[in-house]
Amino acid sequence: MAxxxxxxxxxxxxxxxxxxxxxxxxxxxxxxxxxxxxxxxxMRYATLEGGKRVRPLLTFxxxxxxxxxxxxxxxxxxxxxxxxxxxxxxxxxxxxDNDVLRRGKPTVHVEFDEATALLxxxxxxxxxxxxxxxxxxxxxxxxxxxxxxxxxIACGSRGMAGGQAIDLEATGKxxxxxxxxxxxxxxxxxxxxxxxxxGAMCAGPCAPALEQYAHRVGLAFQVVDDVLDAEAxxxxxxxxxxxxxxxGKPTYVSVMGSVRAKAFAEELxxxxxxxxxxxxxxxxxxxxxxxxxVLRKF
Amino acid sequence: MAxxxxxxxxxxxxxxxxxxxxxxxxxxxxxxxxxxxxxxxxMRYATLEGGKRVRPLLTFxxxxxxxxxxxxxxxxxxxxxxxxxxxxxxxxxxxxDNDVLRRGKPTVHVEFDEATALLxxxxxxxxxxxxxxxxxxxxxxxxxxxxxxxxxIACGSRGMAGGQAIDLEATGKxxxxxxxxxxxxxxxxxxxxxxxxxGAMCAGPCAPALEQYAHRVGLAFQVVDDVLDAEAxxxxxxxxxxxxxxxGKPTYVSVMGSVRAKAFAEELxxxxxxxxxxxxxxxxxxxxxxxxxVLRKF
Numbered sequence: 001m002a003x004x005x006x007x008x009x010x011x012x013x014x015x016x017x018x019x020x021x022x023x024x025x026x027x028x029x030x031x032x033x034x035x036x037x038x039x040x041x042x043m044r045y046a047t048l049e050g051g052k053r054v055r056p057l058l059t060f061x062x063x064x065x066x067x068x069x070x071x072x073x074x075x076x077x078x079x080x081x082x083x084x085x086x087x088x089x090x091x092x093x094x095x096x097d098n099d100v101l102r103r104g105k106p107t108v109h110v111e112f113d114e115a116t117a118l119l120x121x122x123x124x125x126x127x128x129x130x131x132x133x134x135x136x137x138x139x140x141x142x143x144x145x146x147x148x149x150x151x152x153i154a155c156g157s158r159g160m161a162g163g164q165a166i167d168l169e170a171t172g173k174x175x176x177x178x179x180x181x182x183x184x185x186x187x188x189x190x191x192x193x194x195x196x197x198x199g200a201m202c203a204g205p206c207a208p209a210l211e212q213y214a215h216r217v218g219l220a221f222q223v224v225d226d227v228l229d230a231e232a233x234x235x236x237x238x239x240x241x242x243x244x245x246x247x248g249k250p251t252y253v254s255v256m257g258s259v260r261a262k263a264f265a266e267e268l269x270x271x272x273x274x275x276x277x278x279x280x281x282x283x284x285x286x287x288x289x290x291x292x293x294v295l296r297k298f
Numbered sequence: 299m300a301x302x303x304x305x306x307x308x309x310x311x312x313x314x315x316x317x318x319x320x321x322x323x324x325x326x327x328x329x330x331x332x333x334x335x336x337x338x339x340x341m342r343y344a345t346l347e348g349g350k351r352v353r354p355l356l357t358f359x360x361x362x363x364x365x366x367x368x369x370x371x372x373x374x375x376x377x378x379x380x381x382x383x384x385x386x387x388x389x390x391x392x393x394x395d396n397d398v399l400r401r402g403k404p405t406v407h408v409e410f411d412e413a414t415a416l417l418x419x420x421x422x423x424x425x426x427x428x429x430x431x432x433x434x435x436x437x438x439x440x441x442x443x444x445x446x447x448x449x450x451i452a453c454g455s456r457g458m459a460g461g462q463a464i465d466l467e468a469t470g471k472x473x474x475x476x477x478x479x480x481x482x483x484x485x486x487x488x489x490x491x492x493x494x495x496x497g498a499m500c501a502g503p504c505a506p507a508l509e510q511y512a513h514r515v516g517l518a519f520q521v522v523d524d525v526l527d528a529e530a531x532x533x534x535x536x537x538x539x540x541x542x543x544x545x546g547k548p549t550y551v552s553v554m555g556s557v558r559a560k561a562f563a564e565e566l567x568x569x570x571x572x573x574x575x576x577x578x579x580x581x582x583x584x585x586x587x588x589x590x591x592v593l594r595k596f
Contacts, residue, residue: 015582032454035460036455036467093393095415118393121387126457129427130447133443135445144443145446148443149431157328157417158332158422159423161337161421161424165414168413168414182333253331
């Protein structure tokens with residue numbers, strides 16, 4: 001009974017955060033009454049009503065643990081989600097993954113056109129930095145600037161964009177587990193870590209234990225993604241399933257096999273819990289999110 | 299004799315700044331010894347040894363006028379040039395202008411591949427924000443954060459990326475002069491203005507007269523670009539000439555005719571000089587740059 005209540009309570013908390021973030025994104029994205037209307041329409045299409053908002057949920061959970069103001073978390077969560085949305089738009093383009101379906105809808109270059117998709121990604125990245133810079137997110141100005149820097153490092157050539165480049169080069173190759181981890185820590189892990197750390201930083205410097213949690217959850221997220229890509233259906237995922245193996249991309253499933261990949265994800269989930277041990281009950285949402293990320297759909 | 303000396307002196311100053319900026323870019327761009335090597339190689343290819351560095355020259359001229367430290371100007375000039383380089387890489391891609399030649403070399407997607415070009419642009423944009431955030435550029439922390447915000451606004455959907463989107467929509471259409479200005483103030487003007495303002499802000503808040511100068515020079519730059527595209531050769535430009543008219547793009551030449559476009563550029567040049575009147579001799583470099591931008595090659 002207690003478990004069921006906790007689960008219902010977690011679902012309700014997720015719903016509240018998701019609605020807050022949707023409203024914050026609505027406010028932050030330029031409206032179609034502003035020129036260029038079509039670009040703004042496509043930026044909204046790419047960002048609004050999409051996905052589970054895993055990164056914003058992590059931002060809020062870490063921020064609530066640290067005691068951050070919700071209005072600051074709105075800004076950080078929106079910026080991180082815009083970066084994520086930009087990366088999806090560019091990754092889906094014909095010269096990258098050439099995908100037509102995302103979050104159950106046609107991808108931006110299909111619904112609009114390729115040139116617009118390119119500019120949507122470019123402008124969403126810029127807007128994320130604008131948001132982070134134009135609101136007061138930390139009492140200490142140096143910490144605020146550190147947040148800008150941290151987001152940039154997470155997204156750049158040694159973070160998310162770099163992970164994507166490694167992914168491109170790895171297609172058709174056999175990678176070791178260490179090489180796969182090197183890739184995914186950048187491609188997915190860096191932004192997920194940033195989501196956690198930036199949430200905490202809205203209240204002050206981020207505790208090292210939270211960084212450890214973020215690293216493990218970020219990696220677990222990708223391992224589970226690989227398993228789902230191999231095992232789930234396109235309808236369940238809202239994006240094209242099974243494409244990693246068809247494209248010859250190394251994944252945790254191709255490198256370790258499905259059984260060991262699931263065990264690895266479980267190990268990372270437990271490691272994430274361990275990292276939170278010192279926080280006691282305050283870290284409930286972060287624990288629940290680690291479970292949610294790893295236990296979704298398998 | 300005095301005029302010749304001044305000209306030689308200006309050329310020497312440009313050479314010094316260009317060499318400084320090249321060195322600063324060399325230092326700021328990740329080396330190919332870091333993974334992913336191919337992405338870093340392509341980022342360097344796209345940015346180094348290229349162009350006249352008009353934006354960095356403006357940053358230095360404005361910064362020297364305001365009394366800024368040269369080491370700060372190195373950072374701002376590098377960031378602005380990275381944003382410019384990113385925009386060229388993305389604009390040259392097949393889904394945009396589909397161009398094969400830039401700064402006398404094959405474009406990034408030709409020399410590398412399209413996916414790499416996409417990621418090069420993405421990562422150069424991020425690196426620009428990282429640079430601006432990680433060095434101390436203003437004594438006042440609020441002014442420093444304002445510099446991040448200003449750069450973001452200049453690049454985003456209501457700045458450079460927005461201007462590019464308007465440009466796409468305008469292809470094949472007849473625009474009025476006011477509509478053309480609306481487009482170019484965003485597409486080229488916004489980043490050129492930012493280059494001037496950010497240079498001055500390294501020493502303190504930017505004087506309104508400098509903003510006026512920046513606006514006029516930014517617009518003049520585009521008018522001259524349109525004239526050169528119509529009249530100069532590919533060899534002189536180092537990029538494909540005459541492509542605007544072939545692509546049916548409205549330009550100052552197509553809207554006003556070549557003679558009136560040149561007269562408009564001259565008017566803007568004089569307006570830029572007028573904006574500088576209050577600064578006296580200190581504004582010599584900015585005056586020379588206005589002349590350089592407008593009087594180059596016609």
